[in-house]
Amino acid sequence: MAIIGGGVTGAGIALDAASRGLNACLIEKHDFASGTSNKSTKLIHGGLRYLKQFEIGLVRESGTERAIVHKLAPHLVVPEKMLLPLIEGGTYGKIMTSIGLKVYDFLADVNGDDKRLMLNREETLNKEPLLNNNEVLGGGLYAEYRTDDARLTIEILKKAATFGATIINYCEMESFNYTIDSKIKSINCIDNTTGNTFQIKARNYVSATGPWVDKLRAKDHSISDKYLHLTKGVHIVFPHEKLPVKQPIYFDVPDGRMIFAIPRGRITYVGTTDTNYSGNLDRVVVTKDDATYLLNAINNTFPSINLLIDDIESNWAGLRPLIHEENKAPSELSRKDELFISDSGLISIAGGKLTGYRKMAHRAIDAVLKTMKSKHKKDLNKSKTDKTPLVYPSFENYSSVNIYQKELELKLSDIGISDSFHAWYLCSTFGKQSDIIIQKSKEFENKNALERLIRAELWYCIHYEIANSLADFFVRRTGRLYFNIPSVRQYMKIISDDFVNYFNWDTKRMASEKENMELLLQDATTYYNEDFK
DSSP states (O other), rough: EEOOOHHHHHHHHHHHHHTOOOOOOOOOOOTOOSGGSSSSSEEEEEEEEHHHHTOOOHHHHHHHHHHHHHOOOOTTTTEEEEEEEEEEEEESSHHHHHHHHHHHHTTTTTOOSOOOEEEEEEHEEEEEEESSSTEEEEEEEEEEEEEOOHHHHHHHHHHHHTOOEESSSSSSEEEEEOTTTSEEEEEEETTTOOEEEEOOOOOOEEEOOOGGGHHHHHHTTTTOOOOOOEEEEEEEETTTTTTSSSSSSSEEETTSOOOEEETTTTTHHHEOOOOESSSOOOOOOOOOHHHHHHHHHHHHSSSTOOOOOGGEEEEEEEEEEOOTTTTOOGGGOOOOEEEEOOOTTTEEEEEEOOOGGHHHHHHHHHHHHTTSSSSHTTTOOOOOOSSSSSSSSSSSSSHHHHHHHHHHHHHHHHHHOHHHHHHHHHHHGGGGGHHHHHHHHOOOOSSHHHHHHHHHHOOOOOOOOOOOOIIIIIIITTOOOHOOOOHHHHOOOOOOHHHHHHOOOOOHHHHHHHHHHHHHHHHHOOOOOOOOO
């Protein structure tokens, strides 16, 4: 099978297919996770608000899946206690919150210390003193999981490759070729690095292209009465000292929506918006209105903070590929996924959530299996992605992650790095693969230990994760553009020089890389007018 799209859904399909014994090839026109799968709220969550919309099945599936993915990569899918403050006239009242969180725990099969805990006013303010003490009536604590969506996608793809899947980035599907009876027989592709063209021939073709699903369906002449409804979600990032919340918070906004404030390492990020979108799919930016909306929400909830637009360190904006429903506002649209199967044989999957990537993969593979003869299906394995650790060496549980992070602090101290932040960063980004990076750093001769370390990170990302550009490294492999933007500027030259040496970039390629990276830095720190095109 050929899989078009290298986001988390395509990655999940590639892993499920290859681990069952199917011959799978995945292509991505840009870099892996360069679309929606790098622009989410970065939570593997059960979707509390979907309970209010009576999407019981979605909440149950999401709750089950987040526990599974946490076991598969405990350093990447990290348990967090989410605080839900209750305010006068808010979305959730005390009684309904208590009942709702209990039902949420039941549907998500939450046990032990992770079960919801109701708090009175004083306890809530002790948990988060920045909250408005004139509004808070109480609160609820419940379990969620934080992740790095791009890193999760990369690790799934790496695991798929170990089962034999062919994984290619910067490879764009340009058009379909058909048989005499209008079935897809091959796809025409272009290598966006070299400009070379070639064909891929398969028995099945799956489009997991997120916001681009309808673009491919249009090329296949198979758009039906069901089509995508794109909405934009924006997140803004502050240095943690500017918004020093003590834990993740899910709070009310005056217009009736709810948004997250999530501390992560050296920063706190806030989001998300949910507005209709019809602009450029390849360049989605944050507008002044987007930033102002989130700033007003923050300052209303944390009145002592008084944040300004100049306090924002970076931002990101992404698209949700939802299924259109007449007369529904963006926030009311279902987050369920859906399959579209065309007469030509193109299987498209759209909608869904980051949390449900494994189940979406199952549904896509089931559609493929229906096209196969029984004698071929007999040779396949059953799906085992619920028991396949995503990263090697793997962690036994989250406690072992914390132990390893402490070990990393000692190893980094031995090479001249004493700030514990770097141990957290390496552990939460690369897991036990950090050992390879630290060992490699000893081979570089820079006087500054952090320069040696980041050069080793780049070496690792090129040799183990086919990073092919500055953006691959600074955005998808390490998340630095969003979570540590000062380090991008600080290490741009040293990383650029290493890319030149590894890939023998000529002057033209180097200029193109720097121009692209400058544009990404601009978009991550600029707030555009509403008429931006």
